[in-house]
Amino acid sequence: MAEPLVSIRNVIKRYRRGKQAVEVLHDLSLDIQPGEFLAMMGPSGSGKTTLLNLIGGLDRPTQGEVVVGGERIDRLSSGQLAKWRSRHVGFVFQFYNLMPTLSAEANVELPLLLTRLNGKQRKANVAAALELVGLTDRRKHKPNELSGGQQQRVAIARAIVADPTLLVCDEPTGDLDRENAEEVLGLLQQLNREQGKTIIMVTHDPKAADHASRIVHLDKGALAAEAVGAAA
Numbered sequence: 594m595a596e597p598l599v600s601i602r603n604v605i606k607r608y609r610r611g612k613q614a615v616e617v618l619h620d621l622s623l624d625i626q627p628g629e630f631l632a633m634m635g636p637s638g639s640g641k642t643t644l645l646n647l648i649g650g651l652d653r654p655t656q657g658e659v660v661v662g663g664e665r666i667d668r669l670s671s672g673q674l675a676k677w678r679s680r681h682v683g684f685v686f687q688f689y690n691l692m693p694t695l696s697a698e699a700n701v702e703l704p705l706l707l708t709r710l711n712g713k714q715r716k717a718n719v720a721a722a723l724e725l726v727g728l729t730d731r732r733k734h735k736p737n738e739l740s741g742g743q744q745q746r747v748a749i750a751r752a753i754v755a756d757p758t759l760l761v762c763d764e765p766t767g768d769l770d771r772e773n774a775e776e777v778l779g780l781l782q783q784l785n786r787e788q789g790k791t792i793i794m795v796t797h798d799p800k801a802a803d804h805a806s807r808i809v810h811l812d813k814g815a816l817a818a819e820a821v822g823a824a825a
């Protein structure tokens with residue numbers, strides 16, 4: 594078996610709520626192989642977003658190890674973590690999180706402003722990412738001039754423009770109708786199969802999970818079940 598891309602070891606996450614500490618993830622361990630498309634399911638409040646944020650380096654565990662691409666990211670400082678994220682992870686959220694005043698191409702360019710690429714290189718990468726998601730002809734449009742599905746495709750272009758190894762998606766189709774959801778899921782599947790992106794996707798939707806190669810279920814902060822995905 595290849596070295597896992599993501600290795601979660603005995604992770605505990607507690608949040609402080611006033612004076613009380615609430616334990617949200619209990620001694621959780623999980624390996625994710627390079628090239629997997631993993632769907633993460635489970636009831637609301639079961640800790641899916643918390644776990645995703647630990648894997649994507651948006652947050653750190655209270656205890657335990659988070660290793661991604663051989664790096665102990667739980668040991669990085671906030672500044673180091675931000676730098677690490679910009680190089681290795683693309684994020685896709687339920688509500689797209691696009692900048693409303695910027696065009697599609699300016700939104701997609703944002704992550705590249707943190708890199709050493711010059712203007713010409715940035716432009717070429719933005720054009721390639723927009724081409725990949727099929728929105729070249731909409732590049733000048735602002736988010737409110739695009740459908741929900743198109744906005745999510747812009748967000749996906751933004752997530753992949755810096756060529757990260759890992760894509761983490763938190764309910765990426767949660768706000769889309771079936772047709773737009775299928776379009777976004779097809780695109781994620783294509784990025785997984787053709788560009789070799791490892792994808793971790795939180796979803797409530799069994800039809801969305803059918804696009805994954807493996808499905809894990811979380812319940813009350815622990816892994817409850819695991820299944821082979823329909824797209825394995």
Ligand code: ADP
Binds near residue numbers: 644
């Ligand atoms: P899910 O994504 O599965 O719905 P979350 O990971 O968002 O679940 O939340 C798991 C639990 O942790 C919930 O009970 C939630 O209220 C709590 N929680 C999440 N984020 C915070 C936070 N920043 N501070 C305190 N509690 C939190």
Ligand code: MG
Binds near residue numbers: 642643
């Ligand atoms: Mg959530």
